[in-house]
Amino acid sequence: MAVSDFEYYERLGVERGASADEIRKGYRKMARAYHPDVNKASDAEERFKQVQEAYDVLKDDQKRQIYDRFGKAGLRQGPESGFGGFETGDMGDIFDAFFGSRPTRDTRAPQKGRDLQTNVTIDFMDAVHGVEHDVELSRMEVCEVCDGDGAAPNTEVTVCGVCQGSGQVRRAQRSIFGQFVNVSTCENCKGAGKVMRNPCTGCGGGGWQRKKRKLTLTLPAGIDEGNKLRFPGEGEAGQLGGPPGDVYVGVRVRAHKTLKREGAHIYSELTVDVTEAVLGTEAEVETVDGTHQLQIEPGTQPGAVVKLRSRGIPRIRRPDRGDHFVTVNVTVPGCLTGRQRQLFQELGHIHERSSGKKTFKDRMRDVLD
Numbered sequence: 001m002a003v004s005d006f007e008y009y010e011r012l013g014v015e016r017g018a019s020a021d022e023i024r025k026g027y028r029k030m031a032r033a034y035h036p037d038v039n040k041a042s043d044a045e046e047r048f049k050q051v052q053e054a055y056d057v058l059k060d061d062q063k064r065q066i067y068d069r070f071g072k073a074g075l076r077q078g079p080e081s082g083f084g085g086f087e088t089g090d091m092g093d094i095f096d097a098f099f100g101s102r103p104t105r106d107t108r109a110p111q112k113g114r115d116l117q118t119n120v121t122i123d124f125m126d127a128v129h130g131v132e133h134d135v136e137l138s139r140m141e142v143c144e145v146c147d148g149d150g151a152a153p154n155t156e157v158t159v160c161g162v163c164q165g166s167g168q169v170r171r172a173q174r175s176i177f178g179q180f181v182n183v184s185t186c187e188n189c190k191g192a193g194k195v196m197r198n199p200c201t202g203c204g205g206g207g208w209q210r211k212k213r214k215l216t217l218t219l220p221a222g223i224d225e226g227n228k229l230r231f232p233g234e235g236e237a238g239q240l241g242g243p244p245g246d247v248y249v250g251v252r253v254r255a256h257k258t259l260k261r262e263g264a265h266i267y268s269e270l271t272v273d274v275t276e277a278v279l280g281t282e283a284e285v286e287t288v289d290g291t292h293q294l295q296i297e298p299g300t301q302p303g304a305v306v307k308l309r310s311r312g313i314p315r316i317r318r319p320d321r322g323d324h325f326v327t328v329n330v331t332v333p334g335c336l337t338g339r340q341r342q343l344f345q346e347l348g349h350i351h352e353r354s355s356g357k358k359t360f361k362d363r364m365r366d367v368l369d
């Protein structure tokens with residue numbers, strides 16, 4: 001005989017056929033709305049308790065089935081009822097609703113070790129060509145003496161009598177919301193779930209040792225300022241058989257005196273004098289591969305850019321390289337010898353004649369003649 005009792009569903013604002021997820025969401029929404037810290041209405045606390053009571057039943061498959069069939073009455077008499085009033089089973093649900101995460105976690109499950117973070121500063125050319133770089137890390141490792149067990153070798157380890165091996169102690173607590181079960185780490189075994197008569201001398205019983213380790217990191221050619229590299233499995237040891245953490249390395253690159261870098265491209269400047277720019281020349285330029293003889297074509301303009309294809313920086317994990325761009329600066333002599341002045345003047349006359357233009361000076365001369 002089915003009893004039509006929807007009240008618990010209504011309290012959470014969900015349909016009778018709601019999924020576990022919908023029930024959970026409904027609970028969070030209602031619990032927020034009626035939380036006495038938020039809602040100052042006189043019946044808020046009472047409504048909050050009702051929401052909690054409904055959720056305690058609907059989140060539990062077994063209790064929900066009984067409720068669906070027999071209503072609240074069924075729960076009072078049910079096979080493992082014990083449901084004589086209001087009790088919140090798990091403190092974590094309250095925390096989930098208001099703080100978004102659980103304050104306690106299962107410390108008995110294998111856990112990945114902590115990640116470590118370090119920074120390295122390398123020379124410009126080492127970043128271009130790649131380098132092996134040593135870093136020293138201080139990390140927790142599994143104790144070599146006891147292999148993480150915590151007990152001195154060949155000594156007895158017994159299950160903790162206080163927590164029966166769970167590592168956690170549950171204690172009922174009263175508060176304005178009703179009764180909570182407060183879960184805390186067992187003090188007797190410090191959460192390990194076991195006690196030993198003779199703790200390992202290597203680690204004092206914790207199963208851990210802090211070790212300084214020198215790691216040789218291979219930094220690939222083409223690495224750049226601000227890159228972050230991950231070295232898997234080089235972090236701290238995992239717990240209870242979990243995998244070790246990773247090491248993250250932030251890269252800083254020292255500036256070069258003459259070469260500038262943008263991504264895979266190199267930029268530099270070359271200064272030639274005016275006759276070299278006019279007549280063309282050959283000049284030595286520094287590249288990431290060493291010095292390079294650069295051909296300056298006759299008639300090169302100030303600010304002209306010469307591209308050295310594939311003379312830039314290797315792209316990480318790709319076969320190609322960037323380019324090297326050389327900007328040509330042209331210097332104009334500031335003070336001239338008499339002979340130089342004469343030559344430039346001749347040059348000027350030739351230029352005027354060939355271009356067929358009359359300068360201001362020529363026109364003055366025409367007038368004066």
Ligand SMILES: [Zn+2]
Pocket residue numbers: 143144145146147148149150151200201202203204205206207208
């Ligand atoms: Zn040890």
Ligand SMILES: [Zn+2]
Pocket residue numbers: 160161162163164165166167168186187188189190191192193194
């Ligand atoms: Zn214990």
